[in-house]
Amino acid sequence: MAKQAPKLDLRTSEELVNEAKNLIPQFTPEWTNLNDSDPGITLVKVHAWMTETLLYQINQLPDRNYEKFVELLGVKPNLATAAQTDVAFKLKKDLGAKDTDLIVNIAQGAKLEVDDSELDTPIVFETSRSLTAINAAIGAIIVPNTEHHDYRLVTEYNAKEADITVTAPFYPFLQQDGEQRGMFVGIALRPHQKVDKPEDYLQDRWPLGELNLTVSAAEVYDYYQQADQEKRILGPYAEAALLPHQQTQAAATVSWSYFSSTAPEKFLDDASWQTVAADGEGQALAQSGHIALELPANIPLFRFSQLPRSVWESIGALRPPSNHEELVTDIDEQVIDAADISDQEWQEMGVVDEELLNTIKSCCDSGTSLATLLSDAGVTLDTATIRSKTDWVDLSEDYALPSVAQTPMIWLRVTPQTNHFARRLFKGVFLNTVTAKAQETWFDQRLGVSDGRPNQSFALPRTPLLFDNAKNQPLIELVVASKNEQQVWQWQIDFYGADSESQIFVFDPVAQAVQFGDGIFGAIPPAGHQIFVRRMEVGGGVAANVGSHTITKLKRAIKYVDSVTNPLPAIGGQDTESTKQTRLRAGHEIRHRDRAVTAEDFAELALNTPSIPIHSAYALANVKIQANGDELQIDKDLPGAVTVVILPYKTTPRPQPNELEIKAVGDFLNQRRLITTQLFVAGPQYVAVTAFNLSIQVDAQYDLKATSDAVKQRLLTFFHPVIGGREGDGWPFGEDIYLSDVFRESLEVEGVVRAFDLSIAIEGTMNNDDRIEIEAEQLVYLSRDVMNVKVSYAYR
Numbered sequence: 029m030a031k032q033a034p035k036l037d038l039r040t041s042e043e044l045v046n047e048a049k050n051l052i053p054q055f056t057p058e059w060t061n062l063n064d065s066d067p068g069i070t071l072v073k074v075h076a077w078m079t080e081t082l083l084y085q086i087n088q089l090p091d092r093n094y095e096k097f098v099e100l101l102g103v104k105p106n107l108a109t110a111a112q113t114d115v116a117f118k119l120k121k122d123l124g125a126k127d128t129d130l131i132v133n134i135a136q137g138a139k140l141e142v143d144d145s146e147l148d149t150p151i152v153f154e155t156s157r158s159l160t161a162i163n164a165a166i167g168a169i170i171v172p173n174t175e176h177h178d179y180r181l182v183t184e185y186n187a188k189e190a191d192i193t194v195t196a197p198f199y200p201f202l203q204q205d206g207e208q209r210g211m212f213v214g215i216a217l218r219p220h221q222k223v224d225k226p227e228d229y230l231q232d233r234w235p236l237g238e239l240n241l242t243v244s245a246a247e248v249y250d251y252y253q254q255a256d257q258e259k260r261i262l263g264p265y266a267e268a269a270l271l272p273h274q275q276t277q278a279a280a281t282v283s284w285s286y287f288s289s290t291a292p293e294k295f296l297d298d299a300s301w302q303t304v305a306a307d308g309e310g311q312a313l314a315q316s317g318h319i320a321l322e323l324p325a326n327i328p329l330f331r332f333s334q335l336p337r338s339v340w341e342s343i344g345a346l347r348p349p350s351n352h353e354e355l356v357t358d359i360d361e362q363v364i365d366a367a368d369i370s371d372q373e374w375q376e377m378g379v380v381d382e383e384l385l386n387t388i389k390s391c392c393d394s395g396t397s398l399a400t401l402l403s404d405a406g407v408t409l410d411t412a413t414i415r416s417k418t419d420w421v422d423l424s425e426d427y428a429l430p431s432v433a434q435t436p437m438i439w440l441r442v443t444p445q446t447n448h449f450a451r452r453l454f455k456g457v458f459l460n461t462v463t464a465k466a467q468e469t470w471f472d473q474r475l476g477v478s479d480g481r482p483n484q485s486f487a488l489p490r491t492p493l494l495f496d497n498a499k500n501q502p503l504i505e506l507v508v509a510s511k512n513e514q515q516v517w518q519w520q521i522d523f524y525g526a527d528s529e530s531q532i533f534v535f536d537p538v539a540q541a542v543q544f545g546d547g548i549f550g551a552i553p554p555a556g557h558q559i560f561v562r563r564m565e566v567g568g569g570v571a572a573n574v575g576s577h578t579i580t581k582l583k584r585a586i587k588y589v590d591s592v593t594n595p596l597p598a599i600g601g602q603d604t605e606s607t608k609q610t611r612l613r614a615g616h617e618i619r620h621r622d623r624a625v626t627a628e629d630f631a632e633l634a635l636n637t638p639s640i641p642i643h644s645a646y647a648l649a650n651v652k653i654q655a656n657g658d659e660l661q662i663d664k665d666l667p668g669a670v671t672v673v674i675l676p677y678k679t680t681p682r683p684q685p686n687e688l689e690i691k692a693v694g695d696f697l698n699q700r701r702l703i704t705t706q707l708f709v710a711g712p713q714y715v716a717v718t719a720f721n722l723s724i725q726v727d728a729q730y731d732l733k734a735t736s737d738a739v740k741q742r743l744l745t746f747f748h749p750v751i752g753g754r755e756g757d758g759w760p761f762g763e764d765i766y767l768s769d770v771f772r773e774s775l776e777v778e779g780v781v782r783a784f785d786l787s788i789a790i791e792g793t794m795n796n797d798d799r800i801e802i803e804a805e806q807l808v809y810l811s812r813d814v815m816n817v818k819v820s821y822a823y824r
Contacts, residue, residue: 114596116458134159155463164219170214217234268708281448285304304324337354355409368423492537505564506533575597620633623700646804679751718791722739723786725780762802
């Protein structure tokens with residue numbers, strides 16, 4: 029329970045009366061009748077009552093006093109911040125024509141909206157930089173595989189929409205038999221071209237410039253394929269909080285390259301791949317995020333059907349033959365029967381002698397005999413004709429063409445450079461992406477006219493004003509203008525050090541107003557001069573922390589852009605902190621001074637992470653918890669390590685933080701920890717109730733099923749980590765289970781007369797003791813599936 033603020037004067041009216049009575053003999057000794065019946069005592073009591081009323085008012089300090097007091101302590105309100113995320117632009121199909129542009133420039137500040145008709149106020153996002161969008165689409169993703177084949181194609185390509193579907197989350201890297209293998213990405217250039225006229229696009233070349241990608245990692249509760257089984261990621265997700273230099277080192281563990289050879293048969297030759305510069309938080313494929321690749325111009329384009337058979341075989345597919353040797357091999361391995369190939373097709377491939385053709389069709393039941401016949405006749409089959417033949421698939425079911433087989437693509441490769449790469453599941457790769465923030469930029473906003481008085485203040489017409497976090501200054505350009513000139517006045521945090529000539533202003537984030545000096549500290553704008561904002565950025569708020577694929581509306585049409593979406597959730601939006609919140613936070617901040625030293629400091633500071641709704645946090649000293657694929661590595665007794673376990677404010681059955689929430693908490697604590705501390709942030713570990721048996725008796729007036737369901741729901745709520753517990757404020761970390769508490773909760777349900785025969789199994793171990801101990805960092809998970817509630821009527 030929070031302590032009450034101390035009062036300035038604690039005296040009550042009774043104490044004031046007694047104090048006055050004690051002073052009477054000193055100043056008026058002749059006044060001897062101090063009984064209640066004396067008129068003087070009556071006046072003393074009246075004045076004491078009036079004084080107590082005044083003292084009550086004095087004790088009610090206005091908010092402004094508290095604001096200034098906490099300001100003196102160095103505690104300032106947390107200001108509004110803008111949520112941000114990556115957005116991916118998809119270009120129009122019209123750009124499929126041969127004479128259209130390969131590049132579309134999307135200017136900085138493009139306005140997008142969350143497409144939700146139920147919003148009272150539109151949520152607007154602006155792109156934070158210009159984007160050179162390439163007329164291209166992701167065509168194929170090939171990843172290492174542990175089952176049956178070296179690789180597998182994890183995408184299906186829709187040529188009509190120029191879009192892919194990822195069939196299942198995938199690991200981009202694999203270490204097997206001492207070898208590290210990585211992922212291939214095919215990117216189709218001008219994906220809406222007319223495939224029936226490929227000759228029209230022979231002049232297409234990959235344009236010089238930056239290629240912007242965004243990768244999306246699989247989250248807790250996503251499904252993925254392992255062997256032949258579909259599994260669900262149960263978590264928790266846990267990751268190390270890296271400092272900037274550590275992130276740079278992590279990025280160096282992978283290498284991005286492109287296929288530079290003009291000979292597709294060299295696809296698996298390392299010498300045919302050229303390394304390219306990569307940047308962005310997602311480049312190491314250890315987390316979701318942006319990737320910027322600096323690609324040269326004129327990268328060769330190859331259809332998947334042009335890649336060598338070895339590539340097809342590595343993903344478990346057989347490419348139709350493209351030369352003499354491959355056709356002979358397929359006939360020899362009985363993939364195709366020579367007799368199924370028509371006379372005309374044999375003739376087109378170079379078998380023009382009628383006798384030889386008849387011999388081939390009548391006796392060649394193997395590739396060896398065919399090869400001998402052709403060799404003896406001095407015939408080599410026409411490779412170009414074999415390659416161009418389109419009905420091989422109809423002649424043999426062993427041939428299979430992927431949906432992307434005929435699409436021209438450049439090929440990228442990302443490979444691990446060490447044995448210590450991150451094993452992280454991913455579920456998507458998106459093209460033409462750029463960061464967007466939940467803000468609006470406004471120009472030429474008039475504030476008013478100066479009257480020449482000191483300490484003038486002008487409220488902003490649009491709020492809240494955003495701050496540049498790196499420079500810690502408001503994003504506003506203020507102008508004081510007369511008829512003849514305009515002068516830009518500079519922002520300063522306060523008027524300290526200013527003189528009467530300093531053309532500065534101060535911004536009040538609570539009042540959302542700009543304030544000028546008094547002529548001594550800071551100049552006064554001359555009377556009659558206009559005060560206006562040339563440029564300012566406003567926005568922010570938690571409402572903009574929207575989920576993935578919700579920013580799908582273009583506020584204004586952009587030429588050649590068909591649609592937009594956000595592959596990742598938006599995060600980082602925060603409302604301006606109220607005075608009450610600042611006041612409550614001040615006491616905690618004075619204690620730890622915004623520095624994390626003890627485990628309690630880490631847990632408490634984690635709760636203050638801007639824009640992340642965290643219900644509770646628990647810090648484990650000398651413990652490292654980190655995810656490795658779908659496994660959790662726990663290292664105890666590791667000096668200098670701290671793992672902060674966070675529970676998000678979610679009411680789902682088993683709440684877990686997502687990847688971006690983990691990263692935001694890690695980045696926030698990174699700025700406040702000792703440099704020698706190893707920091708890890710994780711979601712909670714749940715200990716599962718695997719069996720739950722309870723018998724109840726119900727009053728005859730109540731329905732058995734309805735009462736049983738009510739008991740189950742009450743107990744599910746009771747064990748919930750966010751809305752459960754004895755006080756309804758969440759089941760605490762490490763809280764032991766008492767069977768007596770379960771009985772009490774059951775008896776609180778209307779209609780329940782008795783509860784008995786309770787037994788609870790934790791992780792398969794039955795425990796009938798009244799107290800079941802839970803580890804300090806764990807939470808309890810009870811599901812409806814394991815609850816066996818026997819119900820009957822209680823007859824008296």
